[in-house]
Amino acid sequence: MNGFLCDGPEAAGALVLLAHGAGGPMDSALLTRLAGGLGGAGHRVVRFEFPYMAARRTGGGRRPPDRTDVLLQCWREVAARWRDHRPLFLGGHSMGGRMATMVADELGAAGLVCVSYPWHPPGAPGRPRTEHLKALATPALLVCGTRDEFGTPEEVAGYALSPALRVHWLPGADHSLRAHARSGRTATGNIRECVDALDAFIRARAGLTAPAASPAG
Numbered sequence: 097m098n099g100f101l102c103d104g105p106e107a108a109g110a111l112v113l114l115a116h117g118a119g120g121p122m123d124s125a126l127l128t129r130l131a132g133g134l135g136g137a138g139h140r141v142v143r144f145e146f147p148y149m150a151a152r153r154t155g156g157g158r159r160p161p162d163r164t165d166v167l168l169q170c171w172r173e174v175a176a177r178w179r180d181h182r183p184l185f186l187g188g189h190s191m192g193g194r195m196a197t198m199v200a201d202e203l204g205a206a207g208l209v210c211v212s213y214p215w216h217p218p219g220a221p222g223r224p225r226t227e228h229l230k231a232l233a234t235p236a237l238l239v240c241g242t243r244d245e246f247g248t249p250e251e252v253a254g255y256a257l258s259p260a261l262r263v264h265w266l267p268g269a270d271h272s273l274r275a276h277a278r279s280g281r282t283a284t285g286n287i288r289e290c291v292d293a294l295d296a297f298i299r300a301r302a303g304l305t306a307p308a309a310s311p312a313g
Contacts, residue, residue: 099150101143103135110302112141112185112209113174115192118161121149126272126287127189130211133291138307139298140182144174146192167195175203183207183302187294190214190246190271193238194225200234207301208236209294212271215240215247215255224255232258237297239290241269243276264293 101122112134116122122143131141147170148162161167175184183206186196193210200208216224236258242249242265249265266286268279273290275281299306 103131103141104139106140108138108140109182109304110139110185110298111178111182112139112298113178114141114143115188115196116145116149117190117192121145129287130291133287134294137291137295142178146170161191168199171195171199185209185298197232197236198228201232205234207297208234209297210238211290212240212244213238215252218245221251226255226257229258229261230256232260234260235301236261237264237294239264239266239293241266241271241273243268244271246271266290
């Protein structure tokens with residue numbers, strides 16, 4: 097297994113494993129901000145890379161994602177490497193989160209925390225990637241933007257999804273949580289809302305209390 101990036105206190109009450117999207121590494125700007133936000137909220141966050149992405153760091157050049165079976169086996173190995181007594185949460189950005197939804201039940205995860213789930217390929221709403229989500233048993237929170245080319249609220253509303261799955265929509269955000277110019281929002285605000293939603297979900301699922309409010313002054 098290749099390297100990992102860790103955020104948050106080692107003694108945190110919950111362990112969160114995050115995988116990257118198809119085109120960005122584990123230290124992409126978005127995943128770094130998400131991991132930093134959750135780590136700052138008091139969770140232990142571990143980021144990792146799938147084999148094809150890790151190969152780029154050793155001169156492998158750009159290459160397409162590994163086969164699904166390779167990606168899922170990587171998830172299993174990472175979970176086995178890091179799992180301990182704490183509630184385990186799986187997730188990530190786009191493809192990484194999608195792969196997490198395919199092993200969460202098998203691994204007995206406490207929850208799924210996925211950002212910008214790729215509901216369908218861009219421009220192909222008739223090819224949904226949701227069949228396995230109908231019977232998903234693991235509680236899941238998916239945070240998505242309403243202007244994401246991988247799936248809009250109107251499209252997702254027509255899918256048959258497990259009652260264990262909830263979607264938090266960010267108005268005007270795209271696949272990278274950037275804000276549309278006329279939305280009146282910012283990328284920073286979108287990421288903050290995303291982190292807050294994921295943090296609340298993790299705390300509720302793990303039975304953790306909210307951190308004490310900072311004193312005014």
